[in-house]
Amino acid sequence: MKLKVLAAALVAVAPSTAVFASEPIQPIRPAQEINLAQAELGKKLYFDPRLSKSGFISCNSCHNLSMGGSDNLRTSIGHNWQEGPINSPTVLNSSLSVAQFWDGRAADLKEQAGGPIANPGEMAFTHTLATSVLESIPGYVNEFKLVYGEDGIDIDKVTEAIAEFEKTLVTPNSRFDKWLLGDQNALSADEVAGYELFKNSGCVACHNGAAAGGTTFQKMGLVEPYQTDNPAEGRYAVTGKDADRFSFKVPTLRNVELTYPYFHDGAAWSLEEAVNTMGRIQLGKNFTPEENAQIVAFLKSMTGDQPSFAMPILPPSAANTPQPQPFD
Amino acid sequence: MKLKVLAAALVAVAPSTAVFASEPIQPIRPAQEINLAQAELGKKLYFDPRLSKSGFISCNSCHNLSMGGSDNLRTSIGHNWQEGPINSPTVLNSSLSVAQFWDGRAADLKEQAGGPIANPGEMAFTHTLATSVLESIPGYVNEFKLVYGEDGIDIDKVTEAIAEFEKTLVTPNSRFDKWLLGDQNALSADEVAGYELFKNSGCVACHNGAAAGGTTFQKMGLVEPYQTDNPAEGRYAVTGKDADRFSFKVPTLRNVELTYPYFHDGAAWSLEEAVNTMGRIQLGKNFTPEENAQIVAFLKSMTGDQPSFAMPILPPSAANTPQPQPFD
Ligand code: HEC
Ligand code: HEC
Ligand code: HEC
Ligand code: HEC
Ligand SMILES: [Ca+2]
Ligand SMILES: [Ca+2]
Numbered sequence: 001m002k003l004k005v006l007a008a009a010l011v012a013v014a015p016s017t018a019v020f021a022s023e024p025i026q027p028i029r030p031a032q033e034i035n036l037a038q039a040e041l042g043k044k045l046y047f048d049p050r051l052s053k054s055g056f057i058s059c060n061s062c063h064n065l066s067m068g069g070s071d072n073l074r075t076s077i078g079h080n081w082q083e084g085p086i087n088s089p090t091v092l093n094s095s096l097s098v099a100q101f102w103d104g105r106a107a108d109l110k111e112q113a114g115g116p117i118a119n120p121g122e123m124a125f126t127h128t129l130a131t132s133v134l135e136s137i138p139g140y141v142n143e144f145k146l147v148y149g150e151d152g153i154d155i156d157k158v159t160e161a162i163a164e165f166e167k168t169l170v171t172p173n174s175r176f177d178k179w180l181l182g183d184q185n186a187l188s189a190d191e192v193a194g195y196e197l198f199k200n201s202g203c204v205a206c207h208n209g210a211a212a213g214g215t216t217f218q219k220m221g222l223v224e225p226y227q228t229d230n231p232a233e234g235r236y237a238v239t240g241k242d243a244d245r246f247s248f249k250v251p252t253l254r255n256v257e258l259t260y261p262y263f264h265d266g267a268a269w270s271l272e273e274a275v276n277t278m279g280r281i282q283l284g285k286n287f288t289p290e291e292n293a294q295i296v297a298f299l300k301s302m303t304g305d306q307p308s309f310a311m312p313i314l315p316p317s318a319a320n321t322p323q324p325q326p327f328d
Numbered sequence: 329m330k331l332k333v334l335a336a337a338l339v340a341v342a343p344s345t346a347v348f349a350s351e352p353i354q355p356i357r358p359a360q361e362i363n364l365a366q367a368e369l370g371k372k373l374y375f376d377p378r379l380s381k382s383g384f385i386s387c388n389s390c391h392n393l394s395m396g397g398s399d400n401l402r403t404s405i406g407h408n409w410q411e412g413p414i415n416s417p418t419v420l421n422s423s424l425s426v427a428q429f430w431d432g433r434a435a436d437l438k439e440q441a442g443g444p445i446a447n448p449g450e451m452a453f454t455h456t457l458a459t460s461v462l463e464s465i466p467g468y469v470n471e472f473k474l475v476y477g478e479d480g481i482d483i484d485k486v487t488e489a490i491a492e493f494e495k496t497l498v499t500p501n502s503r504f505d506k507w508l509l510g511d512q513n514a515l516s517a518d519e520v521a522g523y524e525l526f527k528n529s530g531c532v533a534c535h536n537g538a539a540a541g542g543t544t545f546q547k548m549g550l551v552e553p554y555q556t557d558n559p560a561e562g563r564y565a566v567t568g569k570d571a572d573r574f575s576f577k578v579p580t581l582r583n584v585e586l587t588y589p590y591f592h593d594g595a596a597w598s599l600e601e602a603v604n605t606m607g608r609i610q611l612g613k614n615f616t617p618e619e620n621a622q623i624v625a626f627l628k629s630m631t632g633d634q635p636s637f638a639m640p641i642l643p644p645s646a647a648n649t650p651q652p653q654p655f656d
Contacts, residue, residue, distance in 0.1 A: 047394050056389070056405050066375050066642045077384050077654050081409035258644050270647040306641045313634045314394045316586050319598040326405050 020180040024204040025212050027177040028093065028254065028304060031168045037147045042165030044143075044312045045158060051130050052123035054079055055324025059116065059162070063091040065307050068258025069169065074266035079124035086232055087266035090259045092307075093252050095167045097214035102248045102264050104217060105238045109163035114155060127155040133322055134158065139315020171255055171304030179301075187301055194298025197291055202283050211252035212302060219247045220264070223284040226277075230265035257300045271296045348508040352532040353540050355505040356421065356582065356632060359496045365475045370493030372471075372640045373486060379458050380451035382407055383652025387444065387490070391419040393635050396586025397497065402594035407452035414560055415594035418587045420635075421580050423495045425542035430576045430592050432545060433566045437491035442483060455483040461650055462486065467643020499583055499632030507629075515629055522626025525619055530611050539580035540630060547575045548592070551612040554605075558593035585628045599624045 020026050045051065049058040057079060062071045069090035071077075076084035086102060094100065100112035116122040117130050134140045134153045144153045147161065176195070178186035187195070198204060209215045217235045220226045226246070235244035248264050261267065262274040275295050279285040287295065348354050373379065377386040385407060390399045397418035399405075404412035414430060422428065428440035444450040445458050462468045462481045472481045475489065504523070506514035515523070526532060537543045545563045548554045554574070563572035576592055589595065590602040603623050607613040615623065 049392075049395075050400075054405065055401055056399065061384075064377075066640055067377075068644070071384065072378075072645065073383055073652060073654060077382065081654075083655055260645065269651060272647065308638050308641075310636050311639045312394055313636075316396070317400065317588065319600065323597060324401060326401060326409075327411055 023180060024199065024208040025176075025180070026210045027180045028096075028170055028172040028174070028210050030172050031170050034168055035164050038161050038164040039168050040165075040312075041143050041147050042161035042163065043309070044140075044314055045162050046165055047312050048314055050133050050137075050314075050317070050321075050324065051117050051125060051158075052079065053125045053129070053324070054326035056326055057123050059091075059113075062088045062116075062122070065091075065169070068092060068255050068306070069094075070259045072260060074261055076122070078119070078121040082121045084121060086230065086264050087261065089251060090255060091166055092169050092171050093211045093214070093254050095170065096209065096211040096252070097249065098216065099249065102232065103235050103237050104249050109166045110159045113159035113162040113166075117155075129322065131155055131158065133317075136318055136321040137315050138318060143315070169307050171306060174254070174302050174304035176298070176301040177304065188297070190294050191297045191301045194294035194296070194301075197287075197295050198298055201279065201285055201287075203278070203295075206250045206282070207253050211254050213250045213252040213254075216250055217244070217247045218250050218282075221246060221281045224281040226263075226281055228263075228265045228267060230267075232264055234264070253299055253302060255303050255306075257303045271299055275299070351508060352527065352536040353504075353508070354538045355508045356424075356498055356500040356502070356538050358500050359498050362496055363492050366489050366492040367496050368493075368640075369471050369475050370489035370491065371637070372468075372642055373490050374493050375640050376642055378461050378465075378642075378645070378649075378652070379445050379453060379486075380407065381453045381457070381652070382654035384654055385451050387419075387441075390416045390444075390450070393419075393497070396420060396583050396634070397422075398587045400588060402589055404450070406447070406449040410449045412449060414558065414592050415589065417579060418583060419494055420497050420499050421539045421542070421582050423498065424537065424539040424580070425577065426544065427577065430560065431563050431565050432577050437494045438487045441487035441490040441494075445483075457650065459483055459486065461645075464646055464649040465643050466646060471643070497635050499634060502582070502630050502632035504626070504629040505632065516625070518622050519625045519629045522622035522624070522629075525615075525623050526626055529607065529613055529615075531606065531623075534578045534610070535581050539582050541578045541580040541582075544578055545572070545575045546578050546610075549574060549609045552609040554591075554609055556591075556593045556595060558595075560592055562592070581627055581630060583631050583634075585631045599627055603627070 046059045049056050049061070051058065062076045063069050064071055069092040070088045073088070075086055076088045078084050089102065095109060098104070100106040100109060106112035106115060114127065117125050118127055131153050134144075140153065144157060145151055148157055175186045176191075179192075198207075206216065206218050207213045220234065233245055235247040235249075236242070238244070256262075256271065260271070261269045262271070263277075268274040268277060272292055275292055276287060279287050374387045377384050377389070379386065390404045391397050392399055397420040398416045401416070403414055404416045406412050417430065423437060426432070428434040428437060434440035434443060442455065445453050446455055459481050462472075468481065472485060473479055476485055503514045504519075507520075526535075534544065534546045535541045548562065561573055563575040563577075564570070566572070584590075584599065588599070589597045590599070591605075596602040596605060600620055603620055604615060607615045
């Protein structure tokens with residue numbers, strides 16, 4: 001069932017001497033080795049609000065693929081309009097991360113996907129109820145059988161399919177990537193200057209790799225404490241180590257133009273503000289307005305091709321499908 | 329800017345003597361004379377939660393095009409998780425209706441589209457705030473200018489574009505339509521029998537025209553009163569005439585397989601139940617289980633081609649875009 005998806009022409013023809021070989025940020029590669037049947041099933045599940053207790057909230061509610069894979073809210077709205085604890089990170093390129101969630105408490109996308117379904121503040125369902133809903137829907141029963149070659153639906157298959165779909169959500173082909181691959185005209189002089197500042201100031205110490213982030217956990221407020229009302233303690237919640245207090249997974253800066261508001265508390269609504277804050281509290285640097293504008297221009301050049309696919313059509317429920325319970 | 333979209337081959341080649349000429353239900357024709365640029369803009373607006381106060385609810389939240397154009401809830405969930413007053417009707421084929429809403433209080437789709445944005449129980453915004461959000465988004469400013477040939481965004485243009493998009497949401501090519509157009513093999517014997525029952529029992533007195541509904545307002549409970557806790561009074565709310573009390577727009581039965589639960593109060597979760605109720609309270613008829621099954625089979629043959637398009641990518645907000653207010 002595994003299918004080799006050919007790397008896009010651009011990547012394929014890049015000579016081994018391409019600019020990026022020596023750069024701290026690498027071009028994003030198109031999705032590779034996708035199990036297409038699994039991913040198609042996962043796409044349906046990703047958009048299906050019947051995985052939630054209310055029948056109203058799907059993965060796409062909080063990671064809206066029309067809006068850069070997040071919800072553009074300070075913190076999310078969950079079941080019963082509960083105010084979420086933390087900013088919703090983008091699912092775009094999240095397959096490139098070393099771990100999932102701000103504190104890295106899930107090792108990979110498959111492990112992650114089980115979380116929100118059963119989280120009382122998000123989809124407020126249980127794995128058992130979610131799978132029994134799916135098992136009552138003839139269209140899903142057939143599709144799971146086709147994809148997995150056997151009868152039966154369980155949370156393991158559900159999260160595996162969703163994760164496979166999420167692996168397709170990479171965003172290659174940004175102007176910055178074209179530049180990395182050798183197209184000198186892909187960036188303006190200001191954007192190149194911004195990238196130089198980004199490297200020389202030390203941003204790349206944390207924001208590196210293909211996703212320009214997602215490779216390590218780092219203290220938020222290395223040089224100067226970060227002021228926030230948000231009680232999240234970051235990586236400490238996972239390791240229990242004092243040194244990890246207020247350490248968060250470095251977010252990807254791919255498509256960062258689309259993933260406002262910024263930081264785990266969603267406090268910064270503009271890139272200008274986020275860049276200034278980073279300079280100050282992570283590096284002890286105060287950028288001039290011109291420098292700030294150049295870095296912002298560079299960051300915006302990392303907006304890549306957004307996922308483009310036909311909206312999935314979901315198989316209808318049957319008479320015996322458990323009814324959604326939005327109001328109790 | 330108007331563009332003639334050619335009728336699909338099937339319709340084009342149908343001889344004037346096609347079966348349907350004498351039938352009470354006509355085949356659905358593909359969308360005609362669509363202003364494509366307007367419809368593309370309207371599609372974005374339809375999917376854009378920034379038309380709501382919370383930044384979380386879009387038209388597609390309650391008229392989900394992955395799920396037959398409704399939300400499959402008894403009554404809708406609106407701003408702040410408010411419980412809606414009435415079942416959300418499908419937007420599929422709604423352009424074919426004589427008027428919009430269960431009580432017909434909006435004359436057409438354009439008039440209708442202004443309603444939910446400013447409805448405190450739905451999107452809870454105002455037209456002024458919604459347009460000021462759009463005016464702050466460079467991508468929209470450009471696209472409105474392109475589409476309308478002039479600067480400026482107002483609610484008139486917003487609702488016109490949404491309505492133009494909704495005109496594309498027709499669902500031709502159901503098996504029943506193929507049968508109407510002369511393909512004898514498109515329906516099973518049971519489905520044809522169901523259609524005969526549907527005609528001979530009198531269902532077509534109300535459910536007729538291309539949408540198999542949407543042509544008139546009719547009393548709910550003509551022969552026997554309909555029992556419900558839902559306080560909606562139907563057409564009476566518009567005309568003030570006693571005779572219109574509990575009269576509702578006859579819903580389309582196109583794609584009715586997908587638009588559960590049924591009736592204005594969303595009380596019936598299965599087509600079996602809805603058909604039995606209709607027979608009893610509208611016609612004084614008790615169908616045998618076999619008859620019921622045949623009518624249901626016929627109704628399911630009216631599921632047409634669902635809208636198929638690439639999920640729109642929305643233009644990002646700018647630093648001066650008013651922030652969503654989900655929690656106050
Ligand atoms: C109610 C809002 C909400 C829903 C629904 C939701 N998420 Fe999330 N998601 C979040 C928030 C908030 C976080 C961050 C939580 C944290 O880090 O503690 C998150 C984190 C993630 C991450 C980790 C990304 C990263 O970079 O660390 C992934 C992947 C993800 N969600 C995918 C999904 C999938 C798949 C579903 C559906 C099965 C889903 N989400 C449903 C709000 C939501
Ligand atoms: C010492 C590590 C480190 C350095 C150096 C660093 N960052 Fe960050 N960056 C982080 C972490 C960790 C976060 C997430 C913090 C949080 O939300 O609590 C972050 C968040 C961001 C964000 C917000 C992303 C989002 O989606 O919320 C931007 C933008 C950003 N950094 C840009 C920069 C720039 C520009 C520089 C250089 C001036 C820089 N960073 C330097 C670790 C670092
Ligand atoms: C919170 C849920 C919700 C939202 C958001 C919502 N609707 Fe509706 N919609 C409904 C309900 C409920 C009705 C029926 C109301 C009535 O008839 O009194 C309805 C009725 C309609 C109808 C009439 C269909 C018919 O057959 O009569 C159309 C068309 C429609 N909505 C389109 C839209 C558009 C366009 C938007 C966004 C601008 C939108 N809706 C937003 C719930 C919603
Ligand atoms: C006298 C008019 C009339 C007749 C006759 C009639 N209907 Fe209806 N039908 C309506 C009205 C009005 C509604 C919506 C009532 C409501 O929701 O309050 C409706 C609703 C329905 C629904 C639910 C649709 C939805 O989306 O909620 C179905 C299914 C249905 N009718 C099928 C039938 C069948 C089958 C027959 C024949 C046995 C029939 N109807 C006869 C007027 C009629
Ligand atoms: Ca964010
Ligand atoms: Ca319904």
